[in-house]
Amino acid sequence: MNKLENLKIIIFDLDDTLIVEVAAVEAAFLATCELAHKKYGIDTENLYHTVKSHGRQLWNAFVDIEYCNNIGIGYWEGLWGNFIGDHHNLKFIRDRIPTYRYQVWYNALAEFQINDSIFVQKLVDLFGNELRQRLVLFPETESTLKQLSQNYSLALITNGISDLQHEKLEKTHLLAYFQHITISGEEGFGKPDPRIFKLTLDKLGISAENAVMVGDNLSRDIKGAQKIGIRGIWINRSRKTLSQDICIPDAQISSLIELLKLF
Template identity: 45%
Template sequence: WPTCLACDRMPHQQMKVRAVIFDLDETLIEEETSNDASVLAAGEIAHARRGVDRVALLAALRKRSRELFLAGPLIDYCRNIGISTREALWGTFAGDDPSLAQLRQWMPTYRLESWWGALNELGVDDRALAAELVEIFESDRSRRHVVFAESERILHHLRKNFRLGLITNGAPDIQGTKIDGAKLASFFDTIIISGDHGFGKPDLRIFQLALRRLEVAAHEAVMIGDSLNRDIAGARDAGIRTIWINRYQRTLSESHAVPDIELTDLRDLPTILIPTD
């Protein structure tokens, strides 16, 4: 069973590695809370105009956007690349890939129907307001990039002794905007975005690509991420050791991949990771 580091800073094992590979969303930056904050910001307009409760609107939008997304024309592509419902509400989906072009065509309808459906659920039938909320949310979310408090300090420390890589699932424009907005690009020797390659975590190929670019063997690297299915299981299958960042104290089930180490945040990484001689 993994070593669990809770708030009391328990002792832990150490790993000798040459390269450290990070996930992005919910590992280095706050994704879900940023999305919620942007919805609530748009909800201020809905409250001012029609008395809509912002929190209720957030819940309704989650429900309606998910329903539409799962029934959408490119759900298999989105699952493969790692494009989420919340990202589909604001990304531009720039790029030459035919699937991205199809997403660009569908997005205006998807976003309007998501917001209009959410308003309808709260008793407000106002397509003009829905269209306004689409624009407000897109603008706010594209500028909101919150980095976890310890991320930059830890990356700066590790950069001195290790080769650093980043593997993130998603559309190139969305993930690129997050990385640039969070000012994290300069820390990494290589950055791999699934949408640039047509496959994403947990696909073995994306981890092998990272190893090649970092010029290390699998046993010389460690993968750090929050997703047991994508980050931990995928890296484990590639022969890479793993550290699970469990910020929200989720519980491991028997069906989950078991990480080598479990942490509640990134703060202990400098004492866990030891450069190889």
């Protein structure tokens, strides 16, 4: 991708683009399960996979899956989010989330013949604490944003519930870099829905040809943006094989620092 002479704004995804997410979630699960290993001798990896299985099963059984898919949230948010907001689905989840969290860990431990309600609640609380300690930026995130913000306006479009995404942004001190932040949980729809990209452009008064989207997910971030004419830059840290049946990004990078060469 050559330097865009008409580029005015760079839009970023948040999770696994600017902030470590998947690795942080996995590490938090393993750290929490390790406590059960120390107390009861349960294999850490086995419990980890058992918890994930029960998390998905119970989540799918009580939430409006279509709504959750629309805003891009999954069972792991249910294990640590507060689900603040006025949408009836958020209220529904918020009212039931303490029971959900307890039941996930209770059911997982029951498979190892453990019945300890006090310990279950300890694991519930520990997972959220462990994950919050792991809300960190990729090493190059802040320096890249600082340099890019000297010449371009920056915006953010992220899928997720409002309280968690704001917590991540505040803890990692990213808020000051963005002219506008769009969170799917506040709008009722998220990436790859073209509406969330258009909403951001409209809020900024920018046309699609003056914007570029940077994200780690080909389908949600890149294809979604390209649908309304925004160029898409795929950050492919793990150097996955490009799946051209999804979409072809306008550029591909393995580190955010490479954006400084593109622009």
